[in-house]
Amino acid sequence: MxxxxxxxxxxxxxxxxxxxxxxxxxxxxxxxxxPRAVKRQMRGLWIACLNHTDWPARRRLGTEQIRADFVSMLDAAVATGFNAVFVQVRPTADALWPSPYEPWSQWLTGTQGQDPGWDPLAFMIEASHLRGLTFHAWFNPFRIAIHTDPGRLVADHPARRNPDWTVAFDGELYYNPGIPAVREFVLDAVMDAVTRYEVDGVHIDDYFYPYPAPDGRGFPDDAAFAAHGRGFTDRAAWRRDNIDLTVRQLRDRVRAARPDAAYGIAPFGVWRNRSTDPAGSATTALQSYDAQFCDSRGWVRKGWVDYIAPQLYWHIGFAIADYAVLARWWAAQTDGTDTQLWIGQSASRPGAPGRPAPWQDPAELSRHLALNATLPQIGGDVFFSARSARTDRIGAIRQLAADHWSRPALVPLLPRLARxxxxxxxxxxxxxxxxxxxxxxxxxxxxxxxxxxxxxxxxxxxxxxxxxxxxxxxxxxxxxxxxxxxxxxxxxxxxxxxxxxxxxxxxxxxxxxxxxxxxxxxxxxxxx
Missing domain, CATH: 2.60.40 (Immunoglobulin-like)
Known part of the structure; x- marks a missing residue:
C-alpha cells in the first residue's frame, strides 16, 4: 500500500x-x-483515540498537524525502544477508516460522520511499518458513546436505525451483547478493517459488558434475555456465553482472513479472587468473570486467543491486587498453552499526583520487568499509553528502557506460525x-x-x-x-x-x- x-x-x-x-x-x-539479551519480546505501546487521550490532540485537528503528530509519536516510540503499536481505530462504534458499516469517528475532525478527506488507517499502518513498528488495530466491541443520548449520534448511525440494539448504562451508551444481530454486526464492522488493511494484529480491549455501576444497578437486558436466552436459566452464564461467542467467532474470522495476524485481548487484570474460586488469584479486587462476564482464563485454556494482555496497572505490594501475585498467576495460567502472555502496564501512574509512594519511584516499572524476566511465560509488555509514555513524568519509562531494552528485540512469534x-x-x-x-x-x-x-x-x-x-x-x-x-x-x-x-x-x-x-x-x- x-x-x-x-x-x-x-x-x-x-x-x-x-x-x-x-x-x-x-x-x-x-x-x-x-541478564542475557532476549531474542523476542513484545514492547508495545497503546495509542488511544477516545476523547483525544493520545491522538489526535483536541485542539490540533488540521489534517497536516494530525499526521505530523502521529509521526512524531511513532518516532518517539522508536527512540525509546518500542517495537509495536496498538492503535485504537474503533473507539465508540465509529471508524478511523472509510467504513461502510459505521460513521467516521468524531475524534478525527470534531464532528461524527465528517469525512476527513483521507484514510487515517492506511496512513497509520504505512507510517508504522516504515519505522519497523508492527501495527495492531485496536477495537472496542460494544461501546457506542460516552454519553447516553442517541440524538447526539449522526442521523444514519446504526444505533439510531436500530434503537432496540442499544442500552443506556452508567452514563454511556452500549450495544447489547445479548442480541445475536448486534454480535454479528460488530464482527462485520471489525472485519471490514481486518480484510481491507495490512494489520499485524487484531486487538480487543476490556469493555465487553460494562464495568459495574457505582450505585449497584445491573445491566438492563431483561428483554434480550427473554428473547434470546438460548435455554439458559443463569443470566450471568448467558452473558458469559454471549462474550465467549463473540471472542471465538472473531478468532475464526480473523484467522480465515488474515492468518498471520495476532489476535488477542487485554482484559481486566483479575479473573476471579481465590476466596470466590480456588483457581483464582490471591487478590481481593473486582472480578472480571463475575462483573464483566469475561472468562479470560477460559479463553487462554481453550486456545481462543493468540495472546492475553491482562491490565496489571498496580504496584508490587498493592494489598488488594499485588502486581507480583498477578504476574505469577497469569504465568501459571498460560504455562503449557499456545497462548502468549504480554502484560498490560501503566505508563500514566508513575509520578501521577495522588498515587501511592511506589508510583512516585521511577524504578517501579523497571521492577515489574525484572520480575517478568524470572517468569519465562511472560513474553513482553504493552504500555498505556503513548502520551504518558512520552511525557514520562519522573523518568520511569527511560529507566526501564535503560535497564531492560538496551538491545533490540524481534516481536514474539506465534507458536502456530513457528513452522x-x-x-x-x-x-x-x-x-x-x-x-x-x-x-x-x-x-x-x-x-x-x-x-x-x-x-x-x-x-x-x-x-x-x-x-x-x-x-x-x-x-x-x-x-x-x-x-x-x-x-x-x-x-x-x-x-x-x-x-x-x-x-x-x-x-x-x-x-x-x-x-x-x-x-x-x-x-x-x-x-x-
Whole structure:
C-alpha cells in the first residue's frame, strides 16, 4: 500500500533514531550477573483515540498537524525502544477508516460522520511499518458513546436505525451483547478493517459488558434475555456465553482472513479472587468473570486467543491486587498453552499526583520487568499509553528502557506460525560509500517479504553459518526505509551477518558473513 502523504524517514534520520534508542551496540557478551539479551519480546505501546487521550490532540485537528503528530509519536516510540503499536481505530462504534458499516469517528475532525478527506488507517499502518513498528488495530466491541443520548449520534448511525440494539448504562451508551444481530454486526464492522488493511494484529480491549455501576444497578437486558436466552436459566452464564461467542467467532474470522495476524485481548487484570474460586488469584479486587462476564482464563485454556494482555496497572505490594501475585498467576495460567502472555502496564501512574509512594519511584516499572524476566511465560509488555509514555513524568519509562531494552528485540512469534516459511536470507555487501554495510534482499517466490533486517555482530570470524544469537544482535533495520548499517565507533566487532524478518516475526537464517572495518590488507572481505 503506497500512501503518498506518509513522510518517509530519511536514512540518516532513522539511523539517528536507532542510535537514540541504543539499538546499535557492541557485540560483546553480557557482563557476569547481567541478564542475557532476549531474542523476542513484545514492547508495545497503546495509542488511544477516545476523547483525544493520545491522538489526535483536541485542539490540533488540521489534517497536516494530525499526521505530523502521529509521526512524531511513532518516532518517539522508536527512540525509546518500542517495537509495536496498538492503535485504537474503533473507539465508540465509529471508524478511523472509510467504513461502510459505521460513521467516521468524531475524534478525527470534531464532528461524527465528517469525512476527513483521507484514510487515517492506511496512513497509520504505512507510517508504522516504515519505522519497523508492527501495527495492531485496536477495537472496542460494544461501546457506542460516552454519553447516553442517541440524538447526539449522526442521523444514519446504526444505533439510531436500530434503537432496540442499544442500552443506556452508567452514563454511556452500549450495544447489547445479548442480541445475536448486534454480535454479528460488530464482527462485520471489525472485519471490514481486518480484510481491507495490512494489520499485524487484531486487538480487543476490556469493555465487553460494562464495568459495574457505582450505585449497584445491573445491566438492563431483561428483554434480550427473554428473547434470546438460548435455554439458559443463569443470566450471568448467558452473558458469559454471549462474550465467549463473540471472542471465538472473531478468532475464526480473523484467522480465515488474515492468518498471520495476532489476535488477542487485554482484559481486566483479575479473573476471579481465590476466596470466590480456588483457581483464582490471591487478590481481593473486582472480578472480571463475575462483573464483566469475561472468562479470560477460559479463553487462554481453550486456545481462543493468540495472546492475553491482562491490565496489571498496580504496584508490587498493592494489598488488594499485588502486581507480583498477578504476574505469577497469569504465568501459571498460560504455562503449557499456545497462548502468549504480554502484560498490560501503566505508563500514566508513575509520578501521577495522588498515587501511592511506589508510583512516585521511577524504578517501579523497571521492577515489574525484572520480575517478568524470572517468569519465562511472560513474553513482553504493552504500555498505556503513548502520551504518558512520552511525557514520562519522573523518568520511569527511560529507566526501564535503560535497564531492560538496551538491545533490540524481534516481536514474539506465534507458536502456530513457528513452522511456516520465513523470508529468504539476505546478503550483506559493502555500502557504496565504503562506510558501512548494505543489506541486499534475496526474494524468493512464496516467501514473505522482509519487514526488518536483523544485523548480528561478531568479534571473530563466526564461520559460514553463524548463529543468530540475541547477544550478537546489533540492530534491527526497517526494510521498507533503511537498508544500510554503519557500525558505531565504539563497536569491537569486525564480522557481521544479517537475517530477514517478516511482519509476523519469522526470521530467516543468517546470510553470508562480511568483515568491517576492512582488514589491513585491503577492502571489505566476505566470509568463506
Amino acid at each position: 503506497d500512501v503518498p502523504w506518509v513522510r518517509r524517514p530519511g536514512r540518516r534520520e532513522f539511523l539517528a533514531l536507532l542510535a537514540a534508542a541504543a539499538v546499535a551496540g557492541t557485540a560483546a557478551p553480557p557482563a557476569a550477573g547481567r 511456516t516459511a520465513p523470508p529468504a536470507a539476505p546478503e550483506l555487501r559493502p555500502s557504496p560509500d565504503g562506510q558501512g554495510l548494505q543489506v541486499a534482499p534475496w526474494p524468493r517466490p512464496g516467501r514473505p517479504h522482509p519487514f526488518q533486517y536483523a544485523v548480528y555482530a561478531y568479534d571473530a570470524d563466526p564461520g559460514p553459518h553463524p548463529p543468530a544469537d540475541p547477544d550478537r544482535l546489533a540492530a534491527l533495520l526497517p526494510a521498507l526505509s533503511v537498508d544500510r548499517y554503519r557500525p558505531p565507533g565504539t563497536s569491537s566487532a569486525s564480522w557481521y551477518a544479517a537475517t530477514a524478518v517478516d511482519r509476523a516475526g519469522r526470521e530467516s537464517a543468517t546470510g553470508r558473513v562480511l568483515r568491517f572495518p576492512p582488514g589491513p590488507t585491503g577492502p571489505l572481505v566476505e566470509g568463506e
